[in-house]
Amino acid sequence: MILEKTEILEITCNGKSDEDIKKLSFAADVIRRGGTVCFPTETVYGLGANALDKAAVEDIFKAKGRPQDNPLIIHLDSLENADKYCKAKENAHLDAISCFFPGPITAVLEKKDNIPDVVTAKLKSVGVRVPVHPVANAFLKLCGVPVAAPSANISGRPSPTDAKHVIEDLFGKVDVIISAGRSEVGLESTIVSLVTTPPTLLRPGGISYEELCEKLGEVAVSNAVLSEMKPGDTASAPGMKYKHYAPKAAVFLVCGNFCDVVSFLSCKQKSENCAIIGFSEDKDQLCEKNFFDLGSINDPSEHAHRVFAHLRATDAIEGLDKVYVHITGDKSGINLAVFNRLLKASAYHIIDLTEEK
Numbered sequence: 001m002i003l004e005k006t007e008i009l010e011i012t013c014n015g016k017s018d019e020d021i022k023k024l025s026f027a028a029d030v031i032r033r034g035g036t037v038c039f040p041t042e043t044v045y046g047l048g049a050n051a052l053d054k055a056a057v058e059d060i061f062k063a064k065g066r067p068q069d070n071p072l073i074i075h076l077d078s079l080e081n082a083d084k085y086c087k088a089k090e091n092a093h094l095d096a097i098s099c100f101f102p103g104p105i106t107a108v109l110e111k112k113d114n115i116p117d118v119v120t121a122k123l124k125s126v127g128v129r130v131p132v133h134p135v136a137n138a139f140l141k142l143c144g145v146p147v148a149a150p151s152a153n154i155s156g157r158p159s160p161t162d163a164k165h166v167i168e169d170l171f172g173k174v175d176v177i178i179s180a181g182r183s184e185v186g187l188e189s190t191i192v193s194l195v196t197t198p199p200t201l202l203r204p205g206g207i208s209y210e211e212l213c214e215k216l217g218e219v220a221v222s223n224a225v226l227s228e229m230k231p232g233d234t235a236s237a238p239g240m241k242y243k244h245y246a247p248k249a250a251v252f253l254v255c256g257n258f259c260d261v262v263s264f265l266s267c268k269q270k271s272e273n274c275a276i277i278g279f280s281e282d283k284d285q286l287c288e289k290n291f292f293d294l295g296s297i298n299d300p301s302e303h304a305h306r307v308f309a310h311l312r313a314t315d316a317i318e319g320l321d322k323v324y325v326h327i328t329g330d331k332s333g334i335n336l337a338v339f340n341r342l343l344k345a346s347a348y349h350i351i352d353l354t355e356e357k
């Protein structure tokens with residue numbers, strides 16, 4: 001840290017008022033002086049430092065307790081600046097998906113020498129993201145340097161979709177926390193590697209697999225998206241091999257016929273000290289205590305928006321043993337990203353009631 005204590009800066013006008021600009025300029029100055037700043041994006045909050053400053057980047061790893069071999073992505077105010085840090089211009093795949101920038105997507109490209117090894121964990125590629133969130137964009141413009149940033153949570157915990165989650169995890173460990181409400185998408189960006197042929201989906205997110213295929217034709221899907229990494233497997237997205245998104249209680253995913261799932265959950269509520277993360281439609285037949293509503297079963301964007309906050313909220317319940325999550329099993333669109341995060345949060349524990357019948 002370069003400041004004596006963590007400064008929390010409340011942004012109220014999307015970074016547009018004089019007061020907001022003053023606060024964001026202060027935060028950008030902290031970045032240029034080698035400090036750490038947590039900032040909002042449309043996916044989740046990020047924990048940023050100047051990507052060109054090795055010592056500042058090392059402070060990100062320390063604050064999060066993140067393993068050194070898990071690379072960081074860099075954040076820019078515009079895709080036009082990408083070519084300064086990686087081979088962007090000559091990558092035809094990037095051209096094909098440029099319509100998704102700015103937005104909830106990260107492109108993995110061949111890096112240039114000015115990006116220090118500490119950012120990419122010595123990989124020859126770097127992830128590049130241009131957030132569309134107005135506060136992130138205003139902040140990154142003021143920084144004038146690429147900002148390396150993982151999600152602003154302690155390693156292993158659910159990603160932060162609200163400044164209060166960042167404060168919970170990182171107050172006292174970072175210089176500045178920019179607070180600007182809840183993240184719209186709620187899940188981290190889609191990561192697509194453009195250094196492979198065909199391109200490879202490394203992590204599903206707000207830009208869906210179907211949308212990528214529309215622009216890129218064939219897209220491979222990394223084995224890390226839906227299956228468990230075994231010791232010795234090489235992950236194409238190194239972060240995928242670590243335990244992720246997990247609350248303290250054990251998480252179980254439950255799928256099957258709607259009525260069967262609801263009666264299963266109702267039995268569990270009566271017999272166990274558990275929490276339920278389910279759909280609005282489940283509520284009528286379940287007890288309200290320790291029930292967390294993902295929104296209507298037909299509204300997957302809302303599930304994405306709420307799921308991390310709910311996983312985190314279960315940690316506040318004393319003595320909880322288990323968390324059951326109602327899933328549909330649908331893997332289309334944003335559902336794939338929600339399913340991927342829940343698989344990891346549950347360590348691949350799925351109770352399939354159709355199989356049990």
Ligand code: TXA
Nearest residue numbers: 043045046071072125126127150151188189237238239
């Ligand atoms: O939405 C997001 O992407 C958020 C916000 C803050 O921008 N950031 C984020 O960063 O989720 P992080 O570090 O929590 O996740 C980035 C993932 C990690 O799993 C990492 O292993 C992978 O991206 N990654 C980073 N650089 C890579 C590279 N060169 N090749 C393959 N995977 C990479």
Ligand code: MG
Nearest residue numbers: 150151159188
């Ligand atoms: Mg993360």
